[in-house]
Amino acid sequence: LLFDYFTQLFAQVTNPPLDAIREELVTSLSTSIGPERNLLAPTPASCRQVTLPFPVLDNDELAKIIHVNDDGDLPGFACHVVKGLYPVSGGGDALRTAIERARQEVSDAIASGARLIVLSDRDSDAELAPIPSLLLTSAVHHHLIREKTRTKVGLVVEAGDVREVHHVALLVGYGAAAVNPYLAMESVEDLVRSGIVTGVDANEAVHKYIKALGKCVLKVMSKMGVSTVSSYTGSQIF
Numbered sequence: 565l566l567f568d569y570f571t572q573l574f575a576q577v578t579n580p581p582l583d584a585i586r587e588e589l590v591t592s593l594s595t596s597i598g599p600e601r602n603l604l605a606p607t608p609a610s611c612r613q614v615t616l617p618f619p620v621l622d623n624d625e626l627a628k629i630i631h632v633n634d635d636g637d638l639p640g641f642a643c644h645v646v647k648g649l650y651p652v653s654g655g656g657d658a659l660r661t662a663i664e665r666a667r668q669e670v671s672d673a674i675a676s677g678a679r680l681i682v683l684s685d686r687d688s689d690a691e692l693a694p695i696p697s698l699l700l701t702s703a704v705h706h707h708l709i710r711e712k713t714r715t716k717v718g719l720v721v722e723a724g725d726v727r728e729v730h731h732v733a734l735l736v737g738y739g740a741a742a743v744n745p746y747l748a749m750e751s752v753e754d755l756v757r758s759g760i761v762t763g764v765d766a767n768e769a770v771h772k773y774i775k776a777l778g779k780c781v782l783k784v785m786s787k788m789g790v791s792t793v794s795s796y797t798g799s800q801i802f
Contacts, residue, residue, distance in 0.1 A: 595792075612679075620742070620744075630682060652693045662695055724745075738798070
């Protein structure tokens with residue numbers, strides 16, 4: 565996985581590091597997604613963001629974000645889903661083309677009024693492979709910075725290759741406001757249903773998995789003295 569390249573390349577310890585347990589009062593896993601307005605000239609429009617208690621989303625929470633403007637009554641939360649897939653037969657050239665297509669699709673969506681972008685690798689099959697989520701997220705993030713439109717949207721990543729704390733920390737560090745590790749959650753549910761994990765039902769097991777990911781991302785942040793997820797988002801301290 566592309567994530568593995570950064571395993572020993574993340575900035576690790578400040579002096580002194582933050583104690584996320586004893587200094588819980590100054591730490592926060594809460595984050596917000598959506599367009600960011602001018603901090604020096606706040607208006608009512610500055611409040612049009614979705615506040616999330618955790619940087620990791622379950623499937624129901626992601627569905628709410630995707631369909632929040634289905635009735636057309638909340639254009640400030642209009643969402644667009646970008647498929648991060650490319651034809652396997654095309655090799656590296658097809659991957660490069662797919663990333664360029666995704667970048668352009670995001671730019672067009674912003675021009676059309678989208679304020680939330682979901683980068684998804686669902687629906688891969690024998691012909692269509694998923695673009696590594698870290699590659700897609702960072703490519704789109706830097707593309708929007710170059711275009712000076714990054715603050716107009718929030719990025720959410722729906723990825724099947726995310727399963728560890730390190731993976732979530734990297735995605736957040738490279739611009740994702742929230743992550744939905746759908747395949748990992750399905751795997752947790754399967755472990756419960758097959759009897760390998762006992763003592764909890766499937767929903768509770770997924771909830772515990774999400775909570776563990778969030779708390780451990782806070783632990784990774786604490787080693788750098790970063791106390792909030794919103795400060796860690798896009799920081800790229802790797």
